[in-house]
Amino acid sequence: MKNSKHFETNAIRTQVARSEQREHSAPIYATSSFVFDSAEHARAAFAEEVEANIYSRFSNPNTDEFIEKLCLLEGAEDGVATATGMSAIFLALSSHLRAGDHIVSSGNLFGTTLQVMNNLLSRWGISHTLVAIDDNEEWEEAIMPNTRLLFTETPSNPGLDLCDLQFVGKLAKENNCLFVVDNTFATPYLQNPLQYGAHLVCHSATKFIDGQGRTLGGAVVGSKSVMKEVRTMARQTGPSLSPFNAWILSKSLETLAVRMDRHCENALKLAIHLQNHPKVKEVKYPFLSDHPQLELAQKQMRMGGGLVTLELSGGLERCKKFIDHLQLLSCTSNLGDTRTTVTHPATTTLAKQTREEQEEVGVTEGSIRISVGLEHIDDIIADLEQALEKSERV
Numbered sequence: 001m002k003n004s005k006h007f008e009t010n011a012i013r014t015q016v017a018r019s020e021q022r023e024h025s026a027p028i029y030a031t032s033s034f035v036f037d038s039a040e041h042a043r044a045a046f047a048e049e050v051e052a053n054i055y056s057r058f059s060n061p062n063t064d065e066f067i068e069k070l071c072l073l074e075g076a077e078d079g080v081a082t083a084t085g086m087s088a089i090f091l092a093l094s095s096h097l098r099a100g101d102h103i104v105s106s107g108n109l110f111g112t113t114l115q116v117m118n119n120l121l122s123r124w125g126i127s128h129t130l131v132a133i134d135d136n137e138e139w140e141e142a143i144m145p146n147t148r149l150l151f152t153e154t155p156s157n158p159g160l161d162l163c164d165l166q167f168v169g170k171l172a173k174e175n176n177c178l179f180v181v182d183n184t185f186a187t188p189y190l191q192n193p194l195q196y197g198a199h200l201v202c203h204s205a206t207k208f209i210d211g212q213g214r215t216l217g218g219a220v221v222g223s224k225s226v227m228k229e230v231r232t233m234a235r236q237t238g239p240s241l242s243p244f245n246a247w248i249l250s251k252s253l254e255t256l257a258v259r260m261d262r263h264c265e266n267a268l269k270l271a272i273h274l275q276n277h278p279k280v281k282e283v284k285y286p287f288l289s290d291h292p293q294l295e296l297a298q299k300q301m302r303m304g305g306g307l308v309t310l311e312l313s314g315g316l317e318r319c320k321k322f323i324d325h326l327q328l329l330s331c332t333s334n335l336g337d338t339r340t341t342v343t344h345p346a347t348t349t350l351a352k353q354t355r356e357e358q359e360e361v362g363v364t365e366g367s368i369r370i371s372v373g374l375e376h377i378d379d380i381i382a383d384l385e386q387a388l389e390k391s392e393r394v
């Protein structure tokens with residue numbers, strides 16, 4: 001297909017070449033390796049003189065289709081599909097860094113990404129400074145002579161704070177650093193960080209890209225030149241996405257736009273419903289009128305996304321009761337599902353961080369993260385209302 005200027009058409013009509021069976025929907029290429037026409041063809045394929053699938057750790061028609069689509073949607077030239085979002089993030093970080101290098105990252109990150117920064121990278125002599133995601137001066141002041149990479153996740157998990165992508169993109173350029181953005185929460189439908197100067201974009205495809213809580217997956221995309229190292233590292237270390245999961249994720253991208261429209265519509269309705277609610281201390285949503293970065297959100301995001309965070313008074317006990325009283329909504333750590341999911345970050349996804357570290361990124365024992373699904377909004381609100389009511393009773 002010739003590329004369209006429309007997101008939906010690219011997401012639906014990008015497909016691996018039709019086989020001689022003339023299938024309409026792409027088949028699953030469940031094969032570890034591919035055959036060569038001859039010994040000479042094998043040599044030329046390994047020498048990269050001809051384009052050919054060799055081995056599914058390197059490439060496979062299903063992962064290629066998924067990545068080609070994602071590249072079109074993110075405005076990237078090249079990409080690599082990975083087994084999980086964490087392997088995508090680790091790949092993006094490890095491909096370009098050496099012992100002695102320094103990272104500046106927002107501290108407002110998914111817990112496991114923070115653990116990679118705090119506990120793993122130092123083993124290989126890579127240091128980092130964490131800054132407040134929304135403080136441009138802190139970003140600037142944290143740059144050191146050996147800073148090679150700037151990293152952020154925006155909106156952040158679970159605080160829904162934003163990084164000014166244009167500012168940090170420019171900072172990266174001025175200081176000759178790579179800028180890597182985890183775009184999991186926004187998805188390529190709501191935000192394209194490469195437009196603002198990011199060099200690599202990572203995704204946990206496990207979330208909204210799959211969108212139905214079925215499979216793990218990830219991806220790193222960027223320009224051809226920056227992806228070269230990432231591709232080599234992936235080929236040699238093998239965090240490859242399976243053809244089956246790539247097939248699911250490619251199919252899922254076909255419906256990303258319509259799903260995100262409804263996720264965002266439901267999330268905004270829920271946030272407005274809970275704003276100034278007598279049983280809720282605080283509500284955070286990037287497109288809510290009182291979000292401190294509303295203007296930035298409207299500049300760099302098409303809509304506010306599918307996540308809403310709440311602050312309940314009454315601390316841990318109240319939150320536990322609230323979650324235990326939910327009847328329709330699910331208590332689970334995943335997000336981006338058609339089903340609304342509710343998480344208590346302080347005791348789950350950020351449990352490995354100290355209380356002080358949690359509070360630095362705005363998470364308290366009263367914080368609740370809601371990934372607003374595609375059920376009817378009236379049913380979502382009704383379930384939350386009855387759980388809020390019951391959790392207040394002694």
Ligand SMILES: Cc1ncc(COP(=O)(O)O)c(C=O)c1O
Pocket residue numbers: 084085086087110153157182184185203204205206207216217218
């Ligand atoms: C923002 C963000 N990035 C990365 C990840 C890791 O993704 P995965 O679980 O697919 O490894 C998550 C998981 O929750 C996430 O929320």
